[in-house]
Amino acid sequence: MPGFTFFQRLSKAPTNPRSAPAxxxxxxxxxxxxxLDLGDRADAAARPLDEKLRQAYFWIVNHAIISPHYDxxxxxxxxxxxxxxxxxxxxxxxxxxxxSSYVLLPLLTxxxxxxxxxxxGPGRGKTASAILMGVLAxxxxxxxxxxMQHGHPQMTVADLLGNPLPADLVQAQSMEQIRIAWRSWLxxxxxxxxxxxxxxxxxxxxxxxxxxxxYAEVLNQVYECPESAWYLTANDDxxxxxxxxxxxxxxxxxxxxxxxxxxxxxxxxxxLRIESRMRPEELVPPEIxxxxxxxxxxxxxxxxxxxxxxxxxxxEFFASQFELMETAGAQFEYMTKDTVRLSGQEWSxxxxxxxxxxxxxxxxxxxxxxxxxxxxxxLLVYAKALAYFRGNGAVELEDLRQVLPFVLHxxxxxxxxxxxxxxxEHAAYRSDxxxxxxxxxxxxxxxxxRLDLDRDDPVGALSAEFARGLDGLAEREARQRLSRxxxxxxxxxxxxxxxxPLYDDLLKLKYLHQRYTxxxxxxxxx
Numbered sequence: 474m475p476g477f478t479f480f481q482r483l484s485k486a487p488t489n490p491r492s493a494p495a496x497x498x499x500x501x502x503x504x505x506x507x508x509l510d511l512g513d514r515a516d517a518a519a520r521p522l523d524e525k526l527r528q529a530y531f532w533i534v535n536h537a538i539i540s541p542h543y544d545x546x547x548x549x550x551x552x553x554x555x556x557x558x559x560x561x562x563x564x565x566x567x568x569x570x571x572x573s574s575y576v577l578l579p580l581l582t583x584x585x586x587x588x589x590x591x592x593x594g595p596g597r598g599k600t601a602s603a604i605l606m607g608v609l610a611x612x613x614x615x616x617x618x619x620x621m622q623h624g625h626p627q628m629t630v631a632d633l634l635g636n637p638l639p640a641d642l643v644q645a646q647s648m649e650q651i652r653i654a655w656r657s658w659l660x661x662x663x664x665x666x667x668x669x670x671x672x673x674x675x676x677x678x679x680x681x682x683x684x685x686x687x688y689a690e691v692l693n694q695v696y697e698c699p700e701s702a703w704y705l706t707a708n709d710d711x712x713x714x715x716x717x718x719x720x721x722x723x724x725x726x727x728x729x730x731x732x733x734x735x736x737x738x739x740x741x742x743x744x745l746r747i748e749s750r751m752r753p754e755e756l757v758p759p760e761i762x763x764x765x766x767x768x769x770x771x772x773x774x775x776x777x778x779x780x781x782x783x784x785x786x787x788x789e790f791f792a793s794q795f796e797l798m799e800t801a802g803a804q805f806e807y808m809t810k811d812t813v814r815l816s817g818q819e820w821s822x823x824x825x826x827x828x829x830x831x832x833x834x835x836x837x838x839x840x841x842x843x844x845x846x847x848x849x850x851x852l853l854v855y856a857k858a859l860a861y862f863r864g865n866g867a868v869e870l871e872d873l874r875q876v877l878p879f880v881l882h883x884x885x886x887x888x889x890x891x892x893x894x895x896x897x898e899h900a901a902y903r904s905d906x907x908x909x910x911x912x913x914x915x916x917x918x919x920x921x922x923r924l925d926l927d928r929d930d931p932v933g934a935l936s937a938e939f940a941r942g943l944d945g946l947a948e949r950e951a952r953q954r955l956s957r958x959x960x961x962x963x964x965x966x967x968x969x970x971x972x973x974p975l976y977d978d979l980l981k982l983k984y985l986h987q988r989y990t991x992x993x994x995x996x997x998x999x
Contacts, residue, residue, distance in 0.1 A: 537753035593732025603704035620658035624671035796843030878910035
């Protein structure tokens with residue numbers, strides 16, 4: 474059938490010229506060649522897993538999910554830019570291979586076994602995208618659909634997890650003797666929760682345990698779940714719905730992907746699907762289906778990728794911008810936005826008291842919170858996954874920049890009353906959170922460059938000196954290091970306004986001072 478031929482097309486060419494062993498040019502037209510023959514299938518089995526992951530991406534983006542929005546942009550040299558409309562928004566044409574976030578981020582979630590939330594209006598393909606991920610994991614389509622959990626207002630913990638066996642309820646002499654008929658979806662490596670914001674609050678708590686700790690519990694009976702990729706859907710990302718999503722459950726979501734509007738210029742592809750009576754999820758080529766062992770191997774390879782020190786330093790500098798609130802605490806360590814949140818103090822009152830800094834210049838004034846440990850770990854994982862997907866051996870700064878908005882969306886909360894958002898040229902950032910986060914990172918990197926921190930970072934030098942260890946360090950040298958720390962603190966604090974990066978530097982210096990102080994006490998005790 475012609476429809477079958479179209480949907481089964483798979484690229485014969487390497488999808489990434491840099492990672493291809495043969496020295497040949499990549500032709501986009503080859504993505505549209507016919508299906509692989511038997512010889513091609515044998516070759517596919519020997520392909521590296523990153524190449525297989527890219528093959529899956531291009532098959533999905535070209536034949537399964539109609540997503541022409543290439544919003545993850547890479548450039549290799551100059552790229553044409555056009556100013557469009559009264560707002561003079563920039564339309565850029567990337568000069569290197571770029572990607573659709575709506576397809577790529579769920580695929581990276583699949584490779585890293587994390588948790589992805591699809592948001593968007595009804596009929597945008599959120600559930601279909603999640604189902605595709607289940608098929609890529611090797612499950613039959615019928616099993617994926619039956620295992621998908623549909624949120625509804627009457628869903629109970631038993632509906633979600635399983636029921637005790639009736640005979641055991643009658644005959645058991647203790648709770649331990651009651652067996653549970655666990656739901657089959659708990660054992661799957663891809664878990665799908667459709668419309669998770671329609672689940673009652675009590676059932677959400679049970680779901681949180683499965684998502685956060687990989688086990689289910691009913692009547693003191695525990696079922697250990699395998700490490701899985703999670704896909705949740707909702708019509709918005711504000712946590713609303715039939716039930717408000719509990720904060721802890723929202724925090725477990727690693728990345729949020731927005732389903733963008735359908736472009737009617739691709740209506741002919743919808744017509745083809747109707748006339749051929751074919752659904753892409755029914756025709757996933759076996760060459761891009763991953764075994765459990767391959768998924769495990771991909772996860773290990775991704776974690777093993779290097780994050781170079783210059784990239785880490787820029788992330789450190791960015792993360793340090795947001796937590797400081799100078800008037801929040803009397804003790805230096807408690808001068809944070811989290812102190813305000815825990816105290817229950819009204820946010821506007823806390824902000825009005827914090828008037829010592831340039832609120833337009835200070836990036837921290839744009840947010841109501843800072844970044845958690847979980848946020849930073851997730852950001853590093855997805856940056857590694859994107860570098861792996863692109864066939865690189867280490868994370869580049871642009872990898873970090875591209876995944877950051879999707880990871881921190883709903884995590885780094887904007888303060889829409891901040892002076893930054895009052896400027897007419899920034900009005901779009903009030904609704905476009907993804908662009909705001911990327912702009913925020915760009916501003917942070919520009920300030921990092923202005924301070925020349927790659928070459929002039931005395932706190933970093935002291936940290937590297939300490940990291941080499943204290944074994945055999947003489948008392949005289951330890952005292953000299955203490956003196957340098959105190960001198961640097963005095964120098965940094967002299968006549969300066971307190972901003973987030975300086976606050977974190979001072980805390981790091983205090984930490985180093987305390988470690989050397991303890992070391993000197995240990996030396997005297999010998």
